[in-house]
Amino acid sequence: MNECILAVDDDREIVKAIAILLEKEGYRVLKAYDGMQALDLLTQNSVQLVIMDVMMPKLDGLSAVMRIREKQNIPIIVLSAKSEDTDKILGLSMGADDYVAKPYHPAELAARVKSHLRRYTSLGDIHAAGQDKLTNGRLCYHIAEKILYADGEAVRLTATETKIIELLMKNPGRVFPAEEIYERVWEEPNFVSENTVMVHIRRIREKIELNPKEPEYLKVVWGIGYKMEKKER
Amino acid sequence: MNECILAVDDDREIVKAIAILLEKEGYRVLKAYDGMQALDLLTQNSVQLVIMDVMMPKLDGLSAVMRIREKQNIPIIVLSAKSEDTDKILGLSMGADDYVAKPYHPAELAARVKSHLRRYTSLGDIHAAGQDKLTNGRLCYHIAEKILYADGEAVRLTATETKIIELLMKNPGRVFPAEEIYERVWEEPNFVSENTVMVHIRRIREKIELNPKEPEYLKVVWGIGYKMEKKER
DNA sequence: GGGAAATCTTACAGGTTTCTTACAATTTAT
């Protein structure tokens, strides 16, 4: 489930250092030592981000970036020695998304990786949704505003409640076991059986249902989970 | 029938890369390697959009932008190295419609080109029409002047505050996590957890809100971020 | 109807997020 990053540099020490840094952050890291190896690994694995040195034997950084772009549209961060001419580097890194000078601050590299991954994966998310509003009966969820409207009135939901509603509104009619809701909202497995999700569901009902005791939207499916009832228009 | 774009940069590799990218998207691309060449091509051809580096020999980006504006009102996207001083770039790109930092994601450049062309061709001359003001309730932000007015009175905002306001006024109603505000205003990842953004938000509230303790414009969305409340007209 | 399992309800203590204030460091203007 966790994201996979490809680190490419002819200096093995640097690749190793990057791997250690990013693995500590919870990413899976693949290693390559020239452009050709990098391309091979990319075809064989599902990679979400590439970190690459501009100066490399076999296949240099620029060519490698171009070749990657032909196939995939993943974020690419380019590394380079600071001494070299900035303009030249920027030319060389055409098609990359970001540029980090060596020596770099480990925390900074990690932050940039995180930032690009978030933008890349969230953009994918928006694309999948296609719209900025999800309407269902009395309810209407604005994805960008992160606000749920009931009968046109904004509902005051908390952050956790908003995430649950976003999940359910994006998948109206689909039943989610409480366990799945937990894992997708909290983004971590719930090993202890809790009624945490249940309590949140109740709180949401209190805010969106006309009669929370007999919900018409946020319904329970006995023995399975919860769902957002799909309404006719 | 298909639209024509002029790419200008003294680095031929970059112009070539831009051309390949945009031709793949179905545009016709003219190439120039300095400001003078660019102006020549503009008089001889029907061009719908210009992509230009700020730093160029012969005729620099700023001057070129000005000269183009004298004659035609087409969209101009300015390129620049991220390392260069942000304020200086802002000055240089005065009169441009958009600004993209190098290195950039090809898909991003393509998307911006598409978006500017759509606006330009569909609405005709949007510049003349004057979408240079963003009004929301008591507030009105002039994009070109970079000044915020509250009840018609200019508000004395600092540079950082202005950037935050511009981001929020351009996206009324949308919620931005503090982290995203940081990244989009400072243009670098915030790898140390700080409450910097929060303090700036408070200072802006002090200047624009009637009662800063209970903001009616610059609102917090608990656990998620901040937003500019969208007001009715 | 009875019993077991699943879900609902309630309350609260602890934790997190945001606010506020002050100050030191930095930048800009005089």
Next chain:
DNA sequence: ATAAATTGTAAGAAACCTGTAAGATTTCCC
């Protein structure tokens, strides 16, 4: 060079959210 303004950091206060537990209720199935 000096003063003024701006900016980032820290730390304590306030507001708000969250998970847990424990008892109540509903549903299912025999």
